[in-house]
Amino acid sequence: MRPVGSKYLLEEPLGRGATGTVWRARQRETAGAEAAVPGQPGETLAIKVLKEELASDPDVVMRFLRERSVLLRLTHPNIVRTRDLVVEGDLLALVMDLVDGPDLHRYLRENGPFTPIAAALLTAGIADALAASHADGIVHRDLKPANVLLAGTDAAGGSLHPMLTDFGIARLADSPGLTRTSEFVGTPAYVAPESAEGRPQTSAVDIYGAGILLYELVTGRPPFTGGTALEVLHQHLREEPARPGNVPEPLWTVIKACLNKNPDQRPSAESLARGLRAVAGGISASASPDQIAAAMGVAALLVPDTAPTAVPGSGVNPPGAADPTQVLPTRGNPPAYDPNARTSVMPAGGGGDDDRTRVMPPTQPPEPEGPHPWQTQMSALRDRNEQTQQVGYIDPDDDPLRRRPQRQVQRDHGRQQRYDQGPPPAPQQPQRRPEPQRYAPQPQQRPPAPPPEPRRDRGSNPNRMRIPGLGCLKGCLVVLLVLFFGGWAVWELTPLQDWVADGKSFWDQISDTYTEVKDWISEVTGLVDDANDVKDGVDGVKDGVDGVKDAKP
Numbered sequence: 113m114r115p116v117g118s119k120y121l122l123e124e125p126l127g128r129g130a131t132g133t134v135w136r137a138r139q140r141e142t143a144g145a146e147a148a149v150p151g152q153p154g155e156t157l158a159i160k161v162l163k164e165e166l167a168s169d170p171d172v173v174m175r176f177l178r179e180r181s182v183l184l185r186l187t188h189p190n191i192v193r194t195r196d197l198v199v200e201g202d203l204l205a206l207v208m209d210l211v212d213g214p215d216l217h218r219y220l221r222e223n224g225p226f227t228p229i230a231a232a233l234l235t236a237g238i239a240d241a242l243a244a245s246h247a248d249g250i251v252h253r254d255l256k257p258a259n260v261l262l263a264g265t266d267a268a269g270g271s272l273h274p275m276l277t278d279f280g281i282a283r284l285a286d287s288p289g290l291t292r293t294s295e296f297v298g299t300p301a302y303v304a305p306e307s308a309e310g311r312p313q314t315s316a317v318d319i320y321g322a323g324i325l326l327y328e329l330v331t332g333r334p335p336f337t338g339g340t341a342l343e344v345l346h347q348h349l350r351e352e353p354a355r356p357g358n359v360p361e362p363l364w365t366v367i368k369a370c371l372n373k374n375p376d377q378r379p380s381a382e383s384l385a386r387g388l389r390a391v392a393g394g395i396s397a398s399a400s401p402d403q404i405a406a407a408m409g410v411a412a413l414l415v416p417d418t419a420p421t422a423v424p425g426s427g428v429n430p431p432g433a434a435d436p437t438q439v440l441p442t443r444g445n446p447p448a449y450d451p452n453a454r455t456s457v458m459p460a461g462g463g464g465d466d467d468r469t470r471v472m473p474p475t476q477p478p479e480p481e482g483p484h485p486w487q488t489q490m491s492a493l494r495d496r497n498e499q500t501q502q503v504g505y506i507d508p509d510d511d512p513l514r515r516r517p518q519r520q521v522q523r524d525h526g527r528q529q530r531y532d533q534g535p536p537p538a539p540q541q542p543q544r545r546p547e548p549q550r551y552a553p554q555p556q557q558r559p560p561a562p563p564p565e566p567r568r569d570r571g572s573n574p575n576r577m578r579i580p581g582l583g584c585l586k587g588c589l590v591v592l593l594v595l596f597f598g599g600w601a602v603w604e605l606t607p608l609q610d611w612v613a614d615g616k617s618f619w620d621q622i623s624d625t626y627t628e629v630k631d632w633i634s635e636v637t638g639l640v641d642d643a644n645d646v647k648d649g650v651d652g653v654k655d656g657v658d659g660v661k662d663a664k665p
């Protein structure tokens with residue numbers, strides 16, 4: 113388990129998207145006043161840990177802090193509540209209510225298309241959520257089935273309750289800083305024509321997304337699909353979808369209105385919700401004549417938004433960007449495209465054939481490097497999270513806080529300068545020219561990582577602490593022990609004790625010892641000489657005896 117801040121613990125990953133990983137998590141302590149929901153210790157939560165690219169981008173951090181109050185106050189029965197935002201070192205995390213149910217994309221894949229009535233009612237709930245967020249000045253910008261969670265199941269006869277999530281993520285990710293290194297482009301199958309062309313975006317992009325989603329709910333697939341992202345975008349810009357056979361006429365009227373190429377002609381979220389409920393009532397088997405009439409006249413209910421919420425910073429185009437077609441002709445074999453593609457966050461500077469996918473100019477010019485205006489808030493937020501300690505094991509492959517060491521060093525250094533020491537003396541990285549925003553099919557699937565080596569158990573105490581100087585202390589103790597036993601051996605096994613008892617000086621003792629050794633050697637050599645003399649005598653006697661023997665006849 114991995115702590116996030118001092119108040120939360122990540123338990124297990126629930127899923128991974130392009131902008132981060134969502135974890136099942138637990139509340140450790142009640143959060144302070146800065147959280148929208150203080151929570152109770154032990155409560156289960158969901159925490160989205162934003163990707164490193166986002167968390168390390170100062171512009172994203174700035175938006176994260178600037179928009180925290182907006183995100184935290186966004187409450188609606190059809191919106192997954194954001195309870196807290198955590199900033200800790202290089203980590204940005206959104207603490208949310210845990211929704212115990214599948215997302216709509218998975219549900220659709222596993223259960224097939226919805227009936228027109230169920231699809232209309234489900235989309236009406238989503239439109240309610242959009243109406244509330246638009247009224248609060250928040251445009252979702254990445255509406256798609258994967259971002260709708262289903263609370264409750266219909267297996268027990270209960271109806272599915274849609275809850276929209278990932279609010280503000282597109283907005284956080286669409287940072288000028290981020291566009292210097294990677295491009296946030298939404299999800300091609302759900303992108304509105306004006307977004308594809310880099311024109312100014314408003315809350316009408318969410319209505320377009322709702323139209324695509326509604327079409328997918330009743331047919332099982334989005335209206336525009338193709339081999340490449342570019343093909344899909346061409347269709348968003350140029351083609352009108354044909355009415356599928358199983359879609360009742362009033363429902364088709366709603367879908368067509370949402371998919372209007374002109375954002376000004378699309379209905380407001382509020383009128384969309386009203387229209388969808390009228391359609392659901394009118395197409396049911398038990399519909400009254402009035403309900404049927406209301407459903408047939410649904411077009412009158414679909415009133416365009418007179419004051420749509422603008423997406424800040426969208427549609428700032430370089431000269432020529434207003435041309436109707438920004439899509440460049442394709443060359444060579446286009447990359448494969450999955451219509452269920454996730455939100456794309458594409459690395460820039462891919463070069464080469466990527467040119468063929470270039471459709472959008474950057475939404476904003478890069479901002480000059482400089483001291484971060486949210487320095488105080490950053491340190492305040494970090495301070496409140498400072499007690500964090502690692503309290504247990506986490507699989508390194510699933511560790512959201514794991515960083516590549518080299519980049520960590522650079523980043524830490526950059527952060528330190530940026531937030532703690534005022535303006536950096538020089539930019540850490542060469543300035544990149546902004547590149548046109550690109551669509552590309554899918555983030556490439558990374559090859560499966562080799563199974564992580566199990567980490568060795570490093571002891572039974574989960575709260576191991578590093579004590580500075582402990583290693584040195586151990587070394588000193590070992591040296592003292594060696595000196596002690598060495599001294600004892602010298603004292604016991606050498607004549608040192610005698611020397612000390614005699615009270616002689618060291619040099620006297622050495623010269624005495626030398627003399628003793630010399631005397632002993634001469635004594636030994638004298639004995640050898642005597643032995644040789646004896647031997648010579650014996651040999652002489654032996655020769656004499658031999659001579660006497662020879663002289664006998």
Ligand SMILES: Nc1ncnc2c1ncn2[C@@H]1O[C@H](COP(=O)(O)OP(=O)(O)OP(=O)(O)O)[C@@H](O)[C@H]1O
Pocket residue numbers: 126127128129130131132133134158192208209210211212213214215254258259261277278454455456
């Ligand atoms: N609040 C939540 N409670 C329970 N599960 C959640 C919650 N939020 C997200 N999830 C699950 O976590 C998974 C990943 O969510 P995430 O939003 O990162 O993915 P995504 O929408 O597919 O990706 P992206 O929008 O970044 O392209 C999804 O399968 C979703 O069902």
